[in-house]
Amino acid sequence: MKSNIFISALFAAAISLASCNSSNATPKKNTIEGKPLNAEKTKIQVALLLDTSSSMDGLIDQAKSRLWNIVNTLTTLKYDGKTPDIEIALYEYGNDGLSKQSNYIRQITPLSTDLDLISEKLFALTTNGGNEYCGAVIQDATKQLNWARENNNMKLIYIAGNEDFKQGGIDYKEAISDALKNDIYVNTIFCGDKNEGINTNWKDGADYGKGKYFNIDSNESVRYIATPYDDEISKCDEKMNDTYINYGSKGHEKKMNQTTQDKNAKKVSVSNYTERAVSKSKAVYKNESWDLVDKVKDDAAAISKIKKEELPAELQNKSTEELKTFVAQKSKERETIQKEIGVLAKKRQEFIDNESKKTKKQDDLGNAITSSIAGFAKVKGYTVEK
Missing domain, CATH: 3.40.50.410 (von Willebrand factor, type A domain)
Structure with missing residues (x-):
């Protein structure tokens, strides 16, 4: 293509x-x-x-x-x-x-x-x-x-x-x-x-x-080169989406946009959606501005600072400790899924590399x-x- x-x-x-x-x-x-003076992240x-x-x-x-x-x-x-x-x-x-x-x-x-x-x-x-x-x-x-x-x-x-x-x-x-x-x-x-x-x-x-x-x-x-790992990675991505906890005035909108961009990628091709799923499993895909799991990684005290009304309705009645436990659980789930995608992504790339050798570029x-x-x-x- x-x-x-x-x-x-x-x-x-x-x-x-x-x-x-x-x-x-x-x-x-x-x-x-x-x-370096005034060093910033590379x-x-x-x-x-x-x-x-x-x-x-x-x-x-x-x-x-x-x-x-x-x-x-x-x-x-x-x-x-x-x-x-x-x-x-x-x-x-x-x-x-x-x-x-x-x-x-x-x-x-x-x-x-x-x-x-x-x-x-x-x-x-x-x-x-x-x-x-x-x-x-x-x-x-x-x-x-x-x-x-x-x-x-x-x-x-x-x-x-x-x-x-x-x-x-x-x-x-x-x-x-x-x-x-x-x-x-x-x-x-x-x-x-x-x-x-x-x-x-x-x-x-x-x-x-x-x-x-x-x-x-x-x-x-x-x-595109379809692989035996595309479907598995896609299923992992769907599970990973469930680990996002929106917060703030634009949190719900941003979470909905995440789903919209999944759909956009799928419209192009299964392979393109799989590439997006792999990107989402990596550290560079971060959403601390609207996702509480990423926010806590950036600021451990974030949960104590968040107003109840900034949370999804189903979480507003939780105590601070209950919310911390819930976020920690989602964070662990995401890390597990990300590692699983990482393993599958390496196998997928090896498959693509091998198949690419068989056809004219x-x-x-x-x-x-x-x-x-x-x-x-x-x-x-x-x-x-x-």
Whole structure:
């Protein structure tokens, strides 16, 4: 499916970046006795800038299809033995439904760990018209997103589209230069013929951004490999959903959205839903803003601070101690299910890897994804967890 090409483009781009910048690979840190000042948790930040002009329905479908695969690939990376936070931002550009004053661009979501929100906004995208200003959207993403400061963070922009890269009043080279000053690397994905992308400056944009240029067929159908483990993982996911305890003014709405995004993933394919279930079993899928189990992990005293009216009706009559016991029980249940999914997910991936060897790949980057991530991770001081 187009999705495989899209994700391959994303992560192979990261590698090119690694090889191009190996001479500057050592992270620069202000330290006292080897410890970074004002250290923040390591982050992997990815901004996806998607062309939503009339011809890009296939591209949007690819993004929907591969979101959870992207997340799962990123979760194989560790820094100092810990899983970095994964933040994804979404932009659309080239849509005539947007204002001319904004250069026909819109920040859909800021850099966020709320993966259900990312999924929700992706599935709400529609295409229309087309004035695609690549320089403008790169500039906005560079200046408006909350990029991390430490050099050990991965900060990547991926822009995908199919019109001339230099359209609009903002010079793409100036925009990319500003990104590089913040250690943000720009990768380009042209939806069309390779040489056409070169002739319309997409490769030049990637070269200038110290990233990687790719071309894809955005209208190609995604091919999935069904596995004997998909059904088991899906059943585990359904059980895991029952361990979420919503709280707060938006808790119920957020919990309902979790179910909605499950359904969206299922609409794409069983395999896509399975990928989402695997993502939900990992530490990067966290919902402390509305789920009491995750909140307690973040703040052990959270239960004592919550007002009764912020809880679901069935829990409002419980004492603080009863509520603590209930949350602890749900937390234990979730951990058990997550471990079960983890075991199944490894078997599933082994099955997919073996089956992939039997058929021709959609592109020559498919088998290189893992090694590509490993190469970039090495440059940045990350390790890859198999």
